[in-house]
Structures are given as structure tokens and as C-alpha cells.
Amino acid sequence: MEISLRDIKHKKxxxxxxxxxxxxxxxxxxxxxxxxxxxxFTFLPVIISIVYSFTYYNILTPPKFIGWNNYLTMLxxxxxxxxxxxxxxxxxxxxxxxxxxxxxxxxxxxxxxxxRIRAFVIVIFYAPVLSGTAYTIWLFIFSPDSYGFINGYLxxxxxxxxxxxxxxxxxxxxxxxxxxQLWLSLGTGFLAFIAGLQGVDRGLYEAGMIDxxxxxxxxxxxxxxxxxxxxxxxxxxxxxxxxFSVADVSIRLAGFPSSQYSAETIVTHIMDYGMIRYExxxxxxxxxxxxxxxxxxxxxxxxxxxxxxx
Amino acid sequence: xxxxxxxxxxxxxxxxxxRSRKYVRSIGGNIIVTLILLLTGIFLALPLVYGILSAFKxxxxxFLFPPRFxxxxxxxxxxxxxxxxxxxxxxxxxxxxxxSVFVTVTATVFQVLFASMCAYPLAKNEFPGKNTIFTxxxxxxxxxxxxxxLPQYIxxxxxxxxxxxxxxxxxxxxxxLGVFLMKQFIEQMPTSVVEAARIDGSREFGxxxxxxxxxxxxxxxxxxxxxxxxxxxxxxxxxFIFSENLRTLPAVMQVIVTGNIMARxxxxxxxxxxxxxPPILLFIFLLSKVVETMAFAAIKE
Numbered sequence: 050m051e052i053s054l055r056d057i058k059h060k061k062x063x064x065x066x067x068x069x070x071x072x073x074x075x076x077x078x079x080x081x082x083x084x085x086x087x088x089x090f091t092f093l094p095v096i097i098s099i100v101y102s103f104t105y106y107n108i109l110t111p112p113k114f115i116g117w118n119n120y121l122t123m124l125x126x127x128x129x130x131x132x133x134x135x136x137x138x139x140x141x142x143x144x145x146x147x148x149x150x151x152x153x154x155x156x157x158x159x160x161x162x163x164x165r166i167r168a169f170v171i172v173i174f175y176a177p178v179l180s181g182t183a184y185t186i187w188l189f190i191f192s193p194d195s196y197g198f199i200n201g202y203l204x205x206x207x208x209x210x211x212x213x214x215x216x217x218x219x220x221x222x223x224x225x226x227x228x229x230q231l232w233l234s235l236g237t238g239f240l241a242f243i244a245g246l247q248g249v250d251r252g253l254y255e256a257g258m259i260d261x262x263x264x265x266x267x268x269x270x271x272x273x274x275x276x277x278x279x280x281x282x283x284x285x286x287x288x289x290x291x292x293f294s295v296a297d298v299s300i301r302l303a304g305f306p307s308s309q310y311s312a313e314t315i316v317t318h319i320m321d322y323g324m325i326r327y328e329x330x331x332x333x334x335x336x337x338x339x340x341x342x343x344x345x346x347x348x349x350x351x352x353x354x355x356x357x358x359x
Numbered sequence: 360x361x362x363x364x365x366x367x368x369x370x371x372x373x374x375x376x377x378r379s380r381k382y383v384r385s386i387g388g389n390i391i392v393t394l395i396l397l398l399t400g401i402f403l404a405l406p407l408v409y410g411i412l413s414a415f416k417x418x419x420x421x422f423l424f425p426p427r428f429x430x431x432x433x434x435x436x437x438x439x440x441x442x443x444x445x446x447x448x449x450x451x452x453x454x455x456x457x458x459s460v461f462v463t464v465t466a467t468v469f470q471v472l473f474a475s476m477c478a479y480p481l482a483k484n485e486f487p488g489k490n491t492i493f494t495x496x497x498x499x500x501x502x503x504x505x506x507x508x509l510p511q512y513i514x515x516x517x518x519x520x521x522x523x524x525x526x527x528x529x530x531x532x533x534x535x536l537g538v539f540l541m542k543q544f545i546e547q548m549p550t551s552v553v554e555a556a557r558i559d560g561s562r563e564f565g566x567x568x569x570x571x572x573x574x575x576x577x578x579x580x581x582x583x584x585x586x587x588x589x590x591x592x593x594x595x596x597x598x599f600i601f602s603e604n605l606r607t608l609p610a611v612m613q614v615i616v617t618g619n620i621m622a623r624x625x626x627x628x629x630x631x632x633x634x635x636x637p638p639i640l641l642f643i644f645l646l647s648k649v650v651e652t653m654a655f656a657a658i659k660e
Contacts, residue, residue: 069486240584244580
């Protein structure tokens, strides 16, 4: 093919940034509707919140700039924050990986069953999430008086003399809330994984069989997981976000505040300062802090996922 | 030589056809899998079943000691009480129902449409700003709504949208989750079809509607389920409205459920059950389509 001097000059002109933007105009058109709503109602509030974190803002009077004070108070002066931080880490470390791996395992196990059974099992698994606030049912089960299910049966069989205050006793409250959160969290990632497993190209399995893969474990590790990397990343991000933002479950079950702050998480702490004490600046600082934590976790998980399948 | 583990969870049958991969499992493997699924299923479903059963319990059975799981004399009393309660409210029940359905459906439709439209270029095309935009979208997921609700309120107020239907619908459309989910799914699709279409002269919009969307059906069906469930069960947009006749049913019901006084325990249980129904119905309806097998038979890389 002959390339003339004119072609080279012409081509050079069309790779500038401006031209790239113009040539990709259709992309921007496609993205525009969403981006409009997103920028206005999601992105802008986030930026404003970050700005607020550097102010003292009690919602009633205009915010007053105080620099890093909120952050200093948070890290050096706030005992409840440290409790909340520890609890949140426990949530993340316990419900995060466990739930994630379980979700994937179950999605994988279910994937091969017959259509009817599969549909039925999926409904059961997603039911806790679907039911909205029905997890308050656990309140009855763990009720601190002898009417509670667990207390009732334990006492009936003689394991217990007096009812245990599962949710009111600082020693047990956190464990119970973690347990319920685990129950709730099996749903979301699970659905994404199921849909993702459906999308794996069947041809890859065939190729694998020919190449000598002999059992399901190898198949999962070498074919399924790498083919599902985008979904795995999605599931991981969801898990991170959900684990770090546990709050409603804790409030409904263990009270607000929980006895001796035993079930306090960072987000309940935020709600405490933001909505009750009207110290929005401090609340925003807390929110920015866990934002940073989440971003770091995200990077970490991204690194881990890149090494899968090797 | 094939080494079969004793509790072999499944070994491939080499002569299977393209679509049906039948796995030969040892009996041990079968038993283990069934057991695991059964136990987990019970663990997950039990509290809900208990809740549903409680809704049918007459008043005296709710407070038994030791607490009984099954209901001996099922009754619809709680539900009739609930209906009576609702019809004594300021605003007619049907209005709440209409509000909820309207808001949830609108929000879901637009969110899924716009999010998918945005996700496709991010997944398959190259253009300036692509990585930045996507990173911003993902990061915005990580800022808790308990704090962003305040600036959101201010922004909605500045647009004069407080106390309108828009206030209930619009924040959900700008949510980042949808784009993230769709982008990951679209990324998984083989690019060759897209490229073929582009060579054939199709515009991006056409590619989007005719090629991408049909092929990532499980993805947007899942997104519909997520979004519907999220908007339906999430009362936090209610703080942007004041008029009672704009409120949605789930919000009202949730007030009943959480404001439980002893006397209303049964009604609370009935309300919970009632609230669960629409998302579950939608879920079951769409489910059969989500687990459809994908046909990538046209692609041979």
C-alpha cells in the first residue's frame, strides 16, 4: 500500500486530543443523560461533603472553615470513634471475605442444577435482601427476655437458667449483629455471580476439556474465575461498600446507641454526630475517612484479583 | 488417566454437546452438595418463614412461651386490621399504592436505561476521559448516603424540586451502582460482534440497542431487580417531600412495622409480609429470564 506524504501529514492532524473527542462524540452522547443526573445528584453532594469536612457546620448556621480540626479530633480525641473503627473492621474482615467466598461458592454449585431447582434456590438465597426490613424478625429470635426464640429453646432444654440479653449485653451484641449482617449479605453478590456465570463463554469449557482439565476444581480455577473477573470485581466492591456501611442493622437490632457502644460502627457514629448532635462537619470528616479506607480496600482487592488464575 | 476423588463434585463428560454439560457426580458428592444447600437454605429462609407465619397468628399465639414456630389457628385478622388501619389514614390507600408503583417503576426504567447507555462506551470504547469518568463513578459509591443526603437536599431545593415526585425519582437515577454493574457485564462480552457491526457502518446508538442490550440480558434484568428492590425498600428519599399525599406505601408500612407497640405486633408482621410481596413477585417473574443460557454460538475466536 502506498503511503503518500499527504497521508502522513493528514493523519498526524487527526490524533490530537480535540480530534479524539470529536471523533468519539457518540460515546459522549450515550453517556450524557446518566452523567447529568449523576453529576448533579451524586457527584456534587460528595464534593460538597468533602468540603464540609473541613468546616464546623451545625446545619442551622452557615459553615465555618476550621481546617483539619475535625480530623485531628477524630483521630486523637474521640474514644467512641476508635470503638466504632474496630467494630467496622470486624464487620469488614468477617462478613466481607466470608460472604464473598460463600456467595461465589453457592452460585457455582447452583449453576449446574436443573432450571426449576436453580430458580427456587435463588429465590431462597435472595429472600433476606428482598424482604427489606424484615430482618427485624431476628429481633424476636434474639429477644432478651424469655420470649425470644433462642432463649426460649435454650432454657427449655436446660442449657440456660436465665435469658441472655443477646442484643443488650455488650459482650454479645456485636457478634449477633455480625451474624445477622452475614445472613443479609449472602444475597447481593450472589445474584451478580449467577448472572455472571451464565455469561461465561461455553466454548472456553470445551477448549479446557481438550487441553486436559480433569475435574471441576481445575475448571473453576483456570477457566471460570478468570472469565468472570469483571463480575468478581463488582461483587468485591459491593461487599466492601456494604460491609463498611453497616448501620441500619445495628440500629434496629442493638439500639442506637447500643449499650456501651458495643455495636457502634462508623456509620452509626456518623449518624450520631450528623443527625443527632447536628455536627455535620465532623460527620463529613468521618465519612471522608471511611471513604479513604474503602478506596484503599478497593485497590487492595483489585491487586488480589489480578493474580487469580495463575 | 482420570483420578476420581472419593467425593468427586463432578467430572466432565467428554462427549457432551455444546449446551448440555452433564456432570457425573459420585453419590457422596451429591449428598454433600444437597446437604450444604439444604442447611444454608434453612438458615436463610427460616426467619422469613417465621415472620410470614407470625402474620397469620392470632393475638394470643404471638406471645407464647416457649415460642412456637407454627401457627395452630391461622387467621386473617392481622391483615384485616391492617386494612382497617390503612383506610383510616388521611390519604387513601390507593394513593399510596399509586405513588409507590409510579415512583419505583419510573426510577427503575430510567436508571436501567441511562446506566446501560453510559456503561457501554465505558466498557468497549476508547475516548478521552474514559478512565477518569469511570473511577469517579466507582468512587462515588464509597461515600455513605447518611452524609450526602444533606447536600442532596440543598441541591434539590435549589432546583425547586422539593415536595414533588421528581424528588423521589431523580436521586435514584443518578445512582452509580447501575453503571458499574452494567459496565462489568458488557466488558465480559466478546468485542468481535461490536467491531463487526461497526465495520458494517452501524452507529454507536444502533450498536447499543441492537447488539449489546439483547446480549447482556441477565445483566439488565439483574439491575432491574436491584433497582426496584432498592427504591421500593428505601425510605430515605422520603425526606425530600412533605406532603402526605406524595408518600409511598413502603414508607408508610415501615412506619407501622418499626413503630410497633405490643398491641400492634400482629399488624406489624402483616405489614412486613405485605411489603415483601412486590419485589418478590418481580424477582420471580424476571428470574426465569436471568438464568437463561447465553448464546454466544455465533462467536468463534
